[in-house]
Amino acid sequence: MSAPRVALLGVGLIGGSIGLAARARLGAHVVGWNRSPAALEIALRRGAIDEAVDSLDDLGPADVAIASVSVDALQGAVCDLCERLPDAVVSDVGSTKQALVEAVDREQFVGGHPLAGAESVGVAHAREDLFDGATWYLTPRERTPGVLYERLARFVAGLGAVPTAIDAAEHDRLMAAVSHLPHVVANLLVEQAAQALGGATLPATGPSFRDATRVAGSNPPLWGQIYRANAAALGAQIDELLLRLGEVRDLLREDGDLSGWQAQAALHRAALLKVGMQGDSSREIRVSVPNKPGTVAQIALQLGRAGINIADMTLAPEPDNRTGVIALWVCDGDAARAIELVSGLGYPAA
Amino acid sequence: MSAPRVALLGVGLIGGSIGLAARARLGAHVVGWNRSPAALEIALRRGAIDEAVDSLDDLGPADVAIASVSVDALQGAVCDLCERLPDAVVSDVGSTKQALVEAVDREQFVGGHPLAGAESVGVAHAREDLFDGATWYLTPRERTPGVLYERLARFVAGLGAVPTAIDAAEHDRLMAAVSHLPHVVANLLVEQAAQALGGATLPATGPSFRDATRVAGSNPPLWGQIYRANAAALGAQIDELLLRLGEVRDLLREDGDLSGWQAQAALHRAALLKVGMQGDSSREIRVSVPNKPGTVAQIALQLGRAGINIADMTLAPEPDNRTGVIALWVCDGDAARAIELVSGLGYPAA
Secondary structure (H helix, E strand, C coil): CCCCEEEEECCCHHHHHHHHHHHHHHCCEEEEECCCHHHHHHHHHCCCCCEECCCHHHCCCCCEEEECCCHHHHHHHHHHHHHHCCCCEEEECCCCCHHHHHHCCCCCECEEEECCCCCCCCHHHCCCCCCCCCEEEEECCCCCCHHHHHHHHHHHHHCCCEEEECCHHHHHHHHHHHHHHHHHHHHHHHHHHHHHHCCCCCCCCCCHHHHHCCCCCCCHHHHHHHHHHCHHHHHHHHHHHHHHHHHHHHHHHCCCCCHHHHHHHHHHHHHHCCCCCCCCCEEEEEEEEECCCCHHHHHHHHHHHCCCCCCEEEEEECCCCCEEEEEEEEEHHHHHHHHHHHHHCCCCEC | CCCCEEEEECCCHHHHHHHHHHHHHHCCEEEEECCCHHHHHHHHHCCCCCEECCCHHHCCCCCEEEECCCHHHHHHHHHHHHHHCCCCEEEECCCCCHHHHHHCCCCCECEEEECCCCCCCCHHHCCCCCCCCCEEEEECCCCCCHHHHHHHHHHHHHCCCEEEECCHHHHHHHHHHHHHHHHHHHHHHHHHHHHHHCCCCCCCCCCHHHHHCCCCCCCHHHHHHHHHHCHHHHHHHHHHHHHHHHHHHHHHHCCCCCHHHHHHHHHHHHHHCCCCCCCCCEEEEEEEEECCCCHHHHHHHHHHHCCCCCCEEEEEECCCCCEEEEEEEEEHHHHHHHHHHHHHCCCCEC
8 A cells, every 4th residue: 555545533632643643654645624713723733744624525535544533433433434434444552342343334344442641642742653563353253354354454554563463352352451441450559548548658668559450540531432432341351350359359368378379370471461572573474265145254353363463464356356365464473273264164265 | 885785585587697797886885695605606706796604694784785697586585675774765676566565565675677688597697787788777666765766776877777656556557568469479370470481480581580589488487477467458458459459450341441550650649759858958956855754755656657756866955854855957958847756746946
């Protein structure tokens, strides 16, 4: 995609950073609209957009359109973009995906969620390198046209992020576990410590309590919306934590030895935070596929589930226009497994 | 206390750091014993002790004796010191206090707990500045001789720490809330994320999950002992967290707005982490007291409960030997409240 035309609905921290990176790294022409004209003015002055428009009707034409507004306003924003920009792949940057993806009945829409920049707000904090190395989840559906998914994944990779396909429900479950639940728990630890201290300040101590509760109370309007939007998955994670916590309490009552449990947690954490094969060289895999909807999404989701990153992707239709070849670049170390997984879907790969 | 004689039973990270700071900052003569002769040898070579002894019988005489051994071995170690060093104030550095203080029936023993250095072990990591600015809890009892409490508090302050008197049960409740519960929760968050990720590594994301779980699985043998030693207070904190967590889950189910709750957590955290009045100048308060046991402990505990640090303290008996004066140094900003609190105990203060 050379010099893509990009439409941004919302130019805050995330939208503004997309604009900065798209212009600087992809040579994109970026047009922006924002509810607040003042923010739009700043975005223009900071070089996050080429052009500011007063009306959504003037955003297009575009190849890629991204809605970067608050969670509550996302559905309307995405629909606005789909209606006005029929040729664009439309995406968003919201922290929860299932409800939105189910509510928006458009083939051209692919949900998105970059794991970056949740802690501050406003175009004033926007940066070209905000997404460098960050996972950027994309939630293609079976009927997502491969060419649109490819365009979006390539755009996101061009901003510096690592596009990672994931099922929308799976995304929400994962975010509930690794982000929303830790935020809830941080709040509760703070409440409980405040209660135990009875108005005194925290004793001078190491950084462990500060670290454990760093996200407590962060951005209340944003987090209020995130909790609500992901209420089902977060509720399930809370239920699970209630069970686990009860088990620990019982172990403790029985004067059980928790040192084995503590050691187990050390292993879990080391496995979770294992450094990825960043320095690994990548390898091309070619997959022969029928030219039908859903194939690209199916392959991307299968690899995403296995934790295999697709560093790059191209689609090449065969002359008969009924079959084609997808070229995927993955880490050397992942190549054998990727071939096995893709072959398992019934597509010859090598 | 000029050039105190210090006896150390255990010269690991904490004992070794006490030795380094006592020698460098107080000109102390430090004698050490350790179960492992190799560690004792290192302590001697690193200058943490002046003298290494093979037998506990050779530790004395001493003004201050500190047991710095594992939680399970503390009771025996403290009793050994009390028997052999009748003139010393004996203390320890364990993370829980109530069980130990109840088990050791000795006037000369005052429980202690410096909030420093829990994350690494061994005399090789000992440092002279380990305690700089750290809260060092002391748990005097009613019958603790004032002169012994004063000696210990002054020694601890001389190492760079802030001695803070606290009731042993209150100490354990507080540590359960601000330290032991966060450790339990970090382990559970890690377990649950591992489950949700099903063997994949954590997606590349911001530092929030890493921060929230930094202490997960730390030092399993040590933490196994700490959990067990503080089982009652930790169990109560877990029960409280179960209640709070259930409330959040119910709010979420009712589609309640959690943004107000989130904002409340922000206020709590800011209040908890409020920077103390470190740069404040201090002021002397003089208190007239009867010369009877328990007075110093009573005053120190009263001020400790109110979050008022005693920066320094001296005891001066009147010539009649039936009354005396305690001089306390506290922050300017705390002086009025300290006078009020001490007067409230029935002791004239100004």
